[in-house]
Amino acid sequence: MSQMCLQYNHPHRTPYEYPERQLPPHQLNTADLYTPFEKSNVLLIGPTGSGKTLLARTLAKMLDVPFAMSDATAFTQAGYVGEDAEMCIHRLLQASNWDPIRASTGIVCIDEADKIARKSGAGNGTGGRDVGGEGVQQALLRMIEGATVTVHAKGVSDPTAPPGTPGPSAGMPMGPDIIPGRGVAGANAGPKSETYQVDTSNVLFILSGAFVGLDKVVLNRMSKGSIGFGAPLASDAESKTGFMPFFTPNENKGEVAVLDMVEPGDLINFGYIPEFISRLPCVTALRPLTVPDMLRVLTEVRGALVKQYESLFAGSGVEIRFTSGALREICERAIARGMGARGLRAIMESVLLDCMYDVPGSGVRYVLIDIATVRGDRAAGYWSRGQATQFYSALAAEEALAE
Structure with missing residues (x-):
């Protein structure tokens, strides 16, 4: 403990203070002392090769929790060709050795999250169903906020497992059976079909992407109303440096300085629905590597x-x-x-x-x-x-x- 506190000026121990009620510890309600802490999902914005995936993977390793990586470009709305959004929980369950309780405390990283933005933009009003954009966002809403996701496993569901590896249901009885943390395997399903229930209330979702073009959305918002009767600034470099002296279009760090000021409205204009952005309270931008x-x-x-x-x-x-x-x-x-x-x-x-x-x-x-x-x-x-x-x-x- 002393080695951990060498860099701090505060004392090693602080006196215990009773809560506001000024009651002895044995008379306090334990519910007042242990307030549940909800998760804060993260959206990482940064160029390719800046370490977004490595950050999430290292965090999971340091916390010793299961980690699953998924690519958002493969997701489609349920009922269409492609992967369902629930596939990321399926991978998390695989990484947890098919333990639903351990999977419920894991980390899910969804890369290329900028690819699920609405193709028509925000408020465009164009027709057609966006099954790979807004449809995926709608499918992820309840899962990211916290819900019970049903995962169906059949035989050897892990594609990375070596040949001959038994599946999650190997050795299970033939008839119906209720397993803690799992669903009910019906008699018609047989020993090679099993249902798992994973609670995502404590699963941390980290979404990452390059978000090419988001800097222009931010600049457009900041330039409006800066001259005259709300007229936008010109788009040339001289105008940008006029209202943002730290913006240097010829240097990489200028672009990151713009992304540091991303607001929820900018992400909505980029193509995200408001319900999806509200479930990602932590938005941060990574700087390009020098x-x-x-x-x-x-x-x-x-x-x-x-x-x-x-x-x-x-x-x-x-x-x-x-x-x-x-x-x-x-x-x-x-x-x-x-x-x-x-x-x-x-x-x-x-x-x-x-x-x-x-x-x-x-x-x-x-x-x-x-x-x-x-x-x-x-x-x-x-x-x-x-x-x-x-x-x-x-x-x-x-x-x-x-x-």
Whole structure:
């Protein structure tokens, strides 16, 4: 406890204070002390590769709760070709080893949530049924707020399970049976059909997406009424910087500054129905990763790409090193491609393609990747077993030039 409080100025212990009634603890109503705390679902807005999915997955891992990932683009309204919205609870139940009680405290992450916006926009009034947009939002309403979802399992329902893995109903009796946390399996259903009831009142829903074009909706709202009789500003960069000095259209951070000011009305104009937005009280925007952020992802985090490739070459008895200039060039190229952290692996594969073919089985024992290699101006440097001194000298020289 003392180690956890080193960074704080408050005392380790605070005196116990009775509630307002000033009654002894044995005379207090326990209902007054334990007020139920409701969940707050989250909407994450950010560009691709900014870590939205990783945040949700890491949160579930730290809390030791089941986690299920679903893609909103596959959802359709019930009765149409595609996945029903309840499929995300089915995946959560699979991740919980078919335990409905454990599944009721899990986390569901729905990616590409911007793709279920109404195709016709808000208040457009166009005809036609939007089965992949507003229809999906309507299907998710009760589930996100909290409801009992019925999940039907038949045989081996987990597609990731190895062949021969028994399904959730393996070993169950043939006749009707009532199981805690589950429904009633009828006699006609047989042992390979089972019904589960999952309460989503305490299931945290995290929706994420890039929301391309939402920044324009926010800018349009902020520009209206700023000049004269409610006239909107011009759409050029000079007008934007006039009423928003911190907005820089030529830089990525300017776009994120706009998304930080998203309001429910902006999301409604983007294509969400008000009932859906009201069930997502926490709306936050993630900033695009900068070069220092990319460097940390590339070298410091657990399972970093540099460590992966070092381990790959070490399996062949080869030591590979990257100069600081080469790593920075890789990060800058990934940002230029607009792919975020996902673009790092593609660039690393392109840079190391020749090395992965030439080095294994050869006499090469040391490989050096510098900035010229990343740019394609020069091949990677190779040294044999007895040239360790030359290898480290070349590495030190490249680092000195980078400084």
